[in-house]
Every structure is written in C-alpha cells, then in structure tokens.
Amino acid sequence: METLIITALLLATLYLLITEKISVDLTAIGIMVLLVASRILTPREAVAGFSNPAVVTVAAMFVVSKGLMRTGGVEFLGRQVIRMAHGNFRMALAVILFVVALMSAFINNTPVVILFIPVVMAMCCEFGLSPSKFLIPVSYASILAGTCTLIGTSTNIIISDLSNDYGYGPLSMFELAIIGVPIAICGIIFLLFAAPKVLPSLANPVCHIQDNEHRQYLAELQINKESALIGLASTELFREKYPKMEVLEVINRSHIYYPGRDLIQVEADDILLVKGSLNDLVAVLHNEGVELPLSENGLLLGAQKDAPIVVELIISPQSSMRGRRLSNTELAQDQEVNIIALKRSNLHISEKQILDVRLQTGDIILIWCSESKLEAIRAGQDFIVIEDVYEEIVHKRKAIWAIVNFIGMVGTATLGLADIMTCALTAAFLMIITGCLQMRDAYRALQADVLILIAGTIALGAAMEKTGTSQLYAEAFLELFSGFSPAIILGGMILLTSISTQILSNNATAVLLLPIAISTAVGLGVDPKPFIIGVCIGASACFATPVGYQTNLMVYGPGGYRFKDYLKLGIPLNIFVVIAGMLLIPIFWPF
DSSP: OHHHHHHHHHHHHHHHHHHOSSOHHHHHHHHHHHHHHTTSSOHHHHTGGGGOHHHHHHHHHHHHHHHHHHTTHHHHHHHHHHHHHTTOHHHHHHHHHHHHHHHHTTSOHHHHHHHHHHHHHHHHHHHTOOGGGTHHHHHHHHHHHTTSSTTSSHHHHHHHHHHHHTTSOOOOTTTTHHHHHHHHHHHHHHHHHHHHHHSOOOOOTTGGGOOTTTTEEEEEEEEOTTOTTTTSBTTTSSTTTOTTOEEEEEEETTEEEOTTTOOOBOOTTOEEEEEEEHHHHHHHHHHSSEEOTTOSSOOOOSSOTTOEEEEEEEEOTTOTTTTSBGGGSHHHHOTTEEEEEEEOGGGOOOOSSGGGOBOOTTOEEEEEEEHHHHHHHHHSSSEEEEOGGGGGOOOGGGHHHHHHHHHHHHHHHHTTSSOHHHHHHHHHHHHHHTTSSOHHHHHHHSOHHHHHHHHHHHHHHHHHHHHTHHHHHHHHHHHHTTTOOHHHHHHHHHHHHHHHHHHSOHHHHHHHHHHHHHHHHHHHTSOSHHHHHHHHHHHTOOOSSTTSSHHHHHTHHHHTOOHHHHHHHHHHHHHHHHHHHHHHHHHHSOO
16 A cells, blocks of 8 residues: 555656646655655654755755855856857867866856856857857756766765665765766767757847946945055056946045046045946955945955845835935935945936935945845835845955865865765855855755755655665566666666656656665665666766756757757767766676
8 A cells, every 4th residue: 555655656746846837845845744644754754854964965065156156266267268269169169068067077067057158158249159059068068077076966965875874885076987087078079079060050149238338336435545556547546457447536635537637646535436347346345445435344245143235226216215315315324334336327427426416216326234224225115125236246355265165175075084964064164154155145055946855855765665665666677677687777777767867857866766776786686886876877867858957958048949959969968878877887886
C-alpha cells in the first residue's frame, strides 16, 4: 500500500514540476504534508531536509556568489572579454566560452549567465555581431563546466551529501574534474565549430534602444580639507578615473565658475555640481575625499544593524512636494535622510543649486537612509520608492576581500581542512561581515523556491528508501537491461537521468534518482560509486530543451530563439555526455 502511495505521489510530483500548475516550492511543501498525513514519514523525518548539510551549503553558496557579483570582481572579468575579442567572431566566442566555463566551475552558473547576457549584447552591438550565435553556447558552457568541481552546481553538493548519508563518502572538491574537465573541453570545442553553423543569425534587438544617459544624476559634492582633489584644475578632477562624470559648476564661496569657460583650481569647501552615474557618484563619495554638503555622516554601506540603503524617490502626481523648493521640503530637513542627487528628464534644470530646484511630477531624488526610515517614507503618499537602483551599486573597493574570501573557501575545502558546508558558511559570513554584501542582499540572494524544492524532494527520496520503493524501481530498471554489462547499465542510468533532467529541475532529478542508482548497483553486486558519479554527470546533461535548465530559459528571449534551436546543439551534446560518461566513469571509478 505504501509503495502505491509513493508511486502516486511521485507521478503527481513529476506532473506538477513539469507543468508548473502550482509553483515548485508549493509542490515541495505539498510532498512533505502528504508524506506526514499518510504516516509514511514522521514530522521530524519529513522536514529533515531543511537541516540537511546540502541545503545549508547551497544557501551559503548563493550568498557567496552574490558577494562576488556585488563587488564587481566577476563583472570586471566579463568586461575584459570585449577588449580581448577585438571584434573577431571566432575569437569572441572562444574567449567568452572559456571565461564562462572557468567562472561556472566555481560559481553558481545562473549569476554567471545573468552577467554575460548584457556583456554579449553590448559586444554584439559594438562589433555588429548576432547575439543568437553566442547565448545558447554561453548557457551550455556554463552547464558543462558545472560538472568540473564540487561547487560548480548545487546538484553536485546535494549528491555528495546524499552519497555520504548512504555510507559511500562525500565527493572531494575536484574529484569530478577527472572526467568533468575532458567532457567540458570537448563540449566547448564542439560548440565553437557547430554553433556558428547551426544557430540562426538574428539582429540584435537592443542596439537601437540603448540609452547611454540612463540614470545620470545631478549631484552636489563638497571638497573636504583632506581631499586629494585640492589644487587640481576643475577640468581635470575626474577625467582619468571617472571619464563619464562631468563637472558642470564649481561653487567657490559666493562665486559660480564653469569649467568649460573659467580656469579655476579646486579649494577646500568648494562645492561641485556634477553629472554622473550612480556607481561613479558612490565611488567618488567613498574614495576621493568629497562629501554631501548637508550630510553629517559619510556614505557607509556596510553590514551594520539597520544598514543604509540607496533608493530613488519619484515625485508622485499626488505628492505635496510638487511645486516646492527641495530645500523647503520635509525630506531635505529630515536628519535621517541624506540627499545624494537629483534627476529630471533630460536634466533640464535651470536652478544653480539642487536644493533650489522646484520639484515636479516625475522628478527623481536619489537618497540614502536606513531601512527603518525607508519604511516610514514608503508609508507616505509623496513618493514612489524604487529600490532596484540599489542593485546597480557595485562595491568595487571590496572586490579584493570578496576574491580572497572565495579563494580561501575553495582552498580550505580542497585541502580537506574543513567540510564544504563549513567552508561555504564561513565564506558567506565573511562576505557580510567585511561589507561585501549587506544582510538584506544576503537574504535576497537565497533562492527560497530552490531550497524548499531540495528539502521536499529529499523527503520524497527518504520515503522511497524507507518503504523499499527505490529498491522496487531498481529491480524493474535492472529487468530492462537484464544480461547487459554494468557499463551498459551505467549508460542507461545516465541516459535516464539526462532525460529526466530535461523536464524536471536537475536538483529534483538527482534526489529522486540517486536512491534508484544506488539500489541498482547493490542489486548488481558492484560498487555504487560509479553510479553516483553517473547521476552527477547525467543530472547536468540538460541541453535539449529551453526548460531543461534555468540558464537555457534565461537566454531564450534575448537570443530570439525557437525550441528547435536547442535541439540542434542539445541532442548531440546530450548523446556525447552519456557516451563519454559510460566510457570514462568505469576507468576512474571501477565497478
């Protein structure tokens, strides 16, 4: 009876995960509820997945990846690709795939692909190339490289922990590299030659709508007495380090000077009226000895309690601020709010100082304040609060901390000084405590739906093991390959895993099929380790459909692809990975 319940629940789970009639996290919660309600698992057993080291490790890696992205270290590498490509298509594709693969071997590949989509689009605009020739290969390269290290994908971490739970030991940091690296190299070489021939050449849809003036603000900056800018000509202040920042006026006591017309050297307490991007403004405030004229505290974006956040406030049509000078508003007089800059459409502002501007509907005020103060502002009717702008800030001054932290995590785990969960948790903690990431960013980095899905499928896997259902499935699977060698059966398991991961998430596929793989090996009387490695390889072999992996889906729209475009490259890659895994795994992990 229990086996029938598990089978029905498994089929229902597969249906819901494939169709997404309800969200995947809700499906996972439903699994746990039904397993408890049917008394197959105790409440403690059903929620044990949340305390599973794999779930904790995956959550910590989300935070670490976000910290690397937020400090600009990853973005810097991405931007170098454009310089190295020199407009040559083949060189551009090779460099991009190599960099994506290298990064994806150590960082969750989803943010890597997110980063490289705009990099590819910008490069294609600059050199007149088609992004549709690049984006599917970028997704595939990131997936291929994920099988090279333990932390390359969350699936490897989950399988490693489950393998340990079943008594076969965890995977080491670079254990998968023995076969992962050759498979990735061969796969990328295949992409280099096949992608230009089989993928469509479509026009770049974003070139004609690029807005170089996007989020350019007017700001007032006061020169403090220790600033290195003192004595420099007004036309030379930011030319080298911030070439896109423009100094519009220099206010010296009661006089206003215009850099394009007046020759003047900057003095202490001078006020600069500048136009620049958010990142440039934040960098100047941090690094160049300038401050906001009316702010008593410098701009500190750290990990402290009630940490500050940079947001945009848009003047709403119902705002009581309309028509009033900014200096006369409650916002300017509030000691808990620090006004950084102002933006108006096309920057047509006639007033000489920002505080003298009469506010209009649609004006954007850039401020920084505490999170608690932001809640009070949000409760009013005067502003539309836009928090997305905060996501654009790159804390470049913290990049070295993020990189050292990440290298320390990889090195410690590789040398076996601590287990991967401890290393990942420590790295996540250090990302926050060193200011690479705020707590609010860390919470947002946690992909709750993924974590809940992992916990739910772990519960289903435990139920399959407890009721003997996985053993039953393994025996049925063995019947299909009766009389074949273990290598052929291993190939069948990799193929089954690969097919399953085209329609399910790779994490769910791994958790559901690993017990079957282990039971199959035990039934054959061989070492289960090759089958565990086979599930690792097969669970990441998801190339044939756009829904097989989230990075495939992310490039679908920007590349202008159709479903069949994935089949052209994906099916050969899938077949290659299955055959390569079947041939190479028994060599390094004998039966």
